[in-house]
Amino acid sequence: MDTLQFTRHSETEWFIKPSGQMRVPAIIYATEELIRDMDQKVFEQVTNVATLPGIVKASYAMPDAHWGYGFPIGGVAAFDPGEGGIVSAGGVGYDVSCGVRTLLTGLAVEDVEPVKKQLAEALFRHVPAGVGSRGKIKLSDAEMDQMLTGGASWAVGRNYGTPQDLGRIEEHGRMQGANPEAVSARARERQREEMGTLGSGNHYLEVQRVAAIYDQETAAAFGIELNDIVLSIHCGSRGLGHQIGTEFLKEMAIAARGYGIKLPDRELACAPINSPVGQEYLGAMRGAINCALANRQIITHLTRKAFAEILPQAELKLLYDVSHNTCKVEEHEVDGQKRKLYVHRKGATRAFGPSHPDLPDDFKKTGQPVLIGGTMGTASYILVGTKESKELAFSSSCHGAGRAMSRHQALKQWKGRELVDYLASKGIVIRSPSMRGVAEEAPGAYKDVGEVVDAADEAGLSRKVARLEPRVCIKG
Amino acid sequence: MMLIDIGIRGIGASMEEAFEQAAIALTAVITDPHNVAPLEEVGIECEAPDHELLLAEWLNELIYQMATRRMIFSRFEVTVDRTLLSGKAWGESIDIGRHKPAVEVKGATYTQLKVMRDETGTWLAQCVVDV
Numbered sequence A: 001m002d003t004l005q006f007t008r009h010s011e012t013e014w015f016i017k018p019s020g021q022m023r024v025p026a027i028i029y030a031t032e033e034l035i036r037d038m039d040q041k042v043f044e045q046v047t048n049v050a051t052l053p054g055i056v057k058a059s060y061a062m063p064d065a066h067w068g069y070g071f072p073i074g075g076v077a078a079f080d081p082g083e084g085g086i087v088s089a090g091g092v093g094y095d096v097s098c099g100v101r102t103l104l105t106g107l108a109v110e111d112v113e114p115v116k117k118q119l120a121e122a123l124f125r126h127v128p129a130g131v132g133s134r135g136k137i138k139l140s141d142a143e144m145d146q147m148l149t150g151g152a153s154w155a156v157g158r159n160y161g162t163p164q165d166l167g168r169i170e171e172h173g174r175m176q177g178a179n180p181e182a183v184s185a186r187a188r189e190r191q192r193e194e195m196g197t198l199g200s201g202n203h204y205l206e207v208q209r210v211a212a213i214y215d216q217e218t219a220a221a222f223g224i225e226l227n228d229i230v231l232s233i234h235c236g237s238r239g240l241g242h243q244i245g246t247e248f249l250k251e252m253a254i255a256a257r258g259y260g261i262k263l264p265d266r267e268l269a270c271a272p273i274n275s276p277v278g279q280e281y282l283g284a285m286r287g288a289i290n291c292a293l294a295n296r297q298i299i300t301h302l303t304r305k306a307f308a309e310i311l312p313q314a315e316l317k318l319l320y321d322v323s324h325n326t327c328k329v330e331e332h333e334v335d336g337q338k339r340k341l342y343v344h345r346k347g348a349t350r351a352f353g354p355s356h357p358d359l360p361d362d363f364k365k366t367g368q369p370v371l372i373g374g375t376m377g378t379a380s381y382i383l384v385g386t387k388e389s390k391e392l393a394f395s396s397s398c399h400g401a402g403r404a405m406s407r408h409q410a411l412k413q414w415k416g417r418e419l420v421d422y423l424a425s426k427g428i429v430i431r432s433p434s435m436r437g438v439a440e441e442a443p444g445a446y447k448d449v450g451e452v453v454d455a456a457d458e459a460g461l462s463r464k465v466a467r468l469e470p471r472v473c474i475k476g
Numbered sequence B: 001m002m003l004i005d006i007g008i009r010g011i012g013a014s015m016e017e018a019f020e021q022a023a024i025a026l027t028a029v030i031t032d033p034h035n036v037a038p039l040e041e042v043g044i045e046c047e048a049p050d051h052e053l054l055l056a057e058w059l060n061e062l063i064y065q066m067a068t069r070r071m072i073f074s075r076f077e078v079t080v081d082r083t084l085l086s087g088k089a090w091g092e093s094i095d096i097g098r099h100k101p102a103v104e105v106k107g108a109t110y111t112q113l114k115v116m117r118d119e120t121g122t123w124l125a126q127c128v129v130d131v
Helices: A032-037 A040-049 A109-126 A141-157 A185-191 A216-222 A238-258 A276-310 A389-393 A407-413 A416-425 A435-440 A449-459 B015-030 B051-069
Strands: A013-016 A026-029 A059-066 A073-079 A086-088 A099-108 A204-213 A228-235 A270-272 A317-323 A325-334 A337-346 A369-372 A380-385 A429-431 A462-475 B006-012 B040-047 B071-081 B084-093 B114-117 B123-130
Touching: A013 A040, A026 A040, A026 A389, A026 A449, A032 A449, A040 A059, A040 A073, A059 A449, A086 A276, A086 A337, A099 A109, A099 A276, A099 A369, A109 A204, A109 A228, A109 A276, A109 A429, A109 A462, A141 A185, A141 A276, A185 A238, A185 A276, A185 B051, A216 A380, A216 A462, A228 A276, A228 A462, A238 A270, A238 A276, A238 B051, A270 A276, A276 A317, A276 A325, A317 A369, A369 A449, A380 A449, A407 A435, A416 A429, A416 A435, A449 A462, B006 B015, B015 B051, B015 B071, B015 B084, B015 B114, B015 B123, B040 B051, B040 B071, B051 B071, B051 B084, B051 B114, B051 B123
Parallel strands: A026 A059, A429 A462
Antiparallel strands: A013 A026, A059 A073, A073 A337, A086 A270, A099 A228, A099 A317, A204 A228, A204 A462, A325 A337, A369 A380, A380 A462, B006 B123, B040 B084, B071 B084, B114 B123
C-alpha cells in the first residue's frame, strides 16, 4: 500500500481520517515495511468496517492484517448496542473461535530429541487430523446441547482433562450466553463425528522448543525457561462453526436490507445486536465458541495419552488457551465512560493487560499470555498483554503470520515430500495425511511472523516474552 | 486464522453449466477430480433471492454433503428455475490413501462472488472459498 494514504501518528500507527460514509477513523498498526507489503484491499476493508452502524472509536487492523471476507483478517471493531450497533458473522469468520492453546510439559529439549519420531507417531495416531478424519466421540442430541453450553467444562466433566485446566482458558472454559436452540440441525450434523479432530489447512499440533526468551520475569511467571519443551494446538470449532458462519452470513446478508443497513460489501453482512437475527447469531456463535473450547480440550486429553506412552514423566499443564475469531461483550472505557461493547476480533487475539478483572489470578500481575502461531519451519511466539493495548485497540493483538503466497503458487514451488525431508534435515519431524497439504502450507508461503510480532511489540499491542521453534509438527 | 487464497471459477454455455464447472473446481481444491469415481448419486436442492447467492448456496450445499457423508464428487448436473436450484452430484466415499485430500473447504464466501454472462454469451460463476 502507498503510505501517503495515511497520517502517520507514530512509528507504528497509521491513521485514516473519516471520509464518505465512515463513522469513525480507521487505524492500522504496523511498521512501514509491513504497510508497504499490505494489500490495498486491507485499506478498503478497514475503512468499510468504519461505515457500520454503532461502531465505537475506530476500525482497527493488526500488523498481520490481510485481505479477508468483508472484515480484514486482523480486524478489530467494537459496537455499542445502545447506538444501533451491529453484530456481523463476517466480522467473526467461518472458523468461529479458532485459536491456540499452549501446554507446558515439564520436559527439556534433551528429553524429547531422542524420541521425537516415536512421539510424532504416537501423536499422529491419537489425534485425528486431516480431511475426512473422524473423532472417536459421537454425541447424542442431548450431549450436543450440553457441549454447546458447557464448552471445555463439559469436556472436563467427561474426564477429558482436569478442573485445573479450566482456570487457564479464556472464559474459564465456558462461554456464557450460548443458545443451543439457535444451532441448526445441519451444524450439529456436521459436528457429530468431528469432536476432538484437528481439521486441515493451517491447523496443527506442534511440539516446540523455547528457543529465546525476551522477558525473563514474565517467562518465569508463565513457567517457561530456555530449552523447555512446550506443545501448541491450533484449531477451531470444526464443521459446526463453519456451518454457523455459512448460514448466518446468508441470513444477515438478506436481513441487513430489511434493517435498512447499507452494506458497502456483501461479506459485511450484519444485523443490529438488538434484533432477532442478531440475538440468534450471538447464541449460536457462543455455542460454536464452546465447541472450539471443547474440541481443544479433547485434543489436549488425546495429547496427554500420546505423551504417556512415550514420555510418561511429562506433565502437560495448560499455559493458556486463546481464541482469535470471536465477538465478545466486554467493558471498555471510552472518553472516560465505561461502556459494554461487542468487540469483534477476526484473526486478532484478545490481549488483556495486567490487573484486568476477567483474568485468572495467575495472570493478574503479568497480563495474559498472547499465543501467536507461526508456520511449521519457522517459529511461534508467546507475548503478554499490556496496559496500553486497552487504549490502542480494545486490548487486541495480532494472531499469526498471514500468507505471502497463494496455495496454488506454493504447490508450484514445493513438493510435500521434499519439504518434509528438508525440515527433517533441520531436526523438525512432520507427520501429515496429505503431502499436497504440506506443500500448500510451506513455511516460505507465509510472511515472516517475527516481523509481525516485532511490530505488535513496538506498537504496544502486546510484548514479546518467548520464541518457540517446532521440533514435531502434526499437520492436518 | 483464515486466508484469502483460493478462488474457484466455472465457465459454461449456460448458467447451469457454469455452476457445474464451479463445482468441479471446488473438488479440485481438495483433490484431482479425475481420480474421483462418480459411483453414488446425491440430490441437492437450494434456494436464494438472486443468482449470486444461489451459487454460494449450491457450493455450500456440496460442502455440507461432502462433510457429513465423507464423500467427494466429480460429476454434477444443475437446473435452475428462477430462485430455485435442483441438482445432482455423483461421487464416492473419501479414500484418504487414494484421494490424498489436501484441505477441507469450510465454506463458499461472497468474496469475488459473481455470476455473469459476457458479450459472447458465455457464463461465468465464481467466488473465493474459505479453507
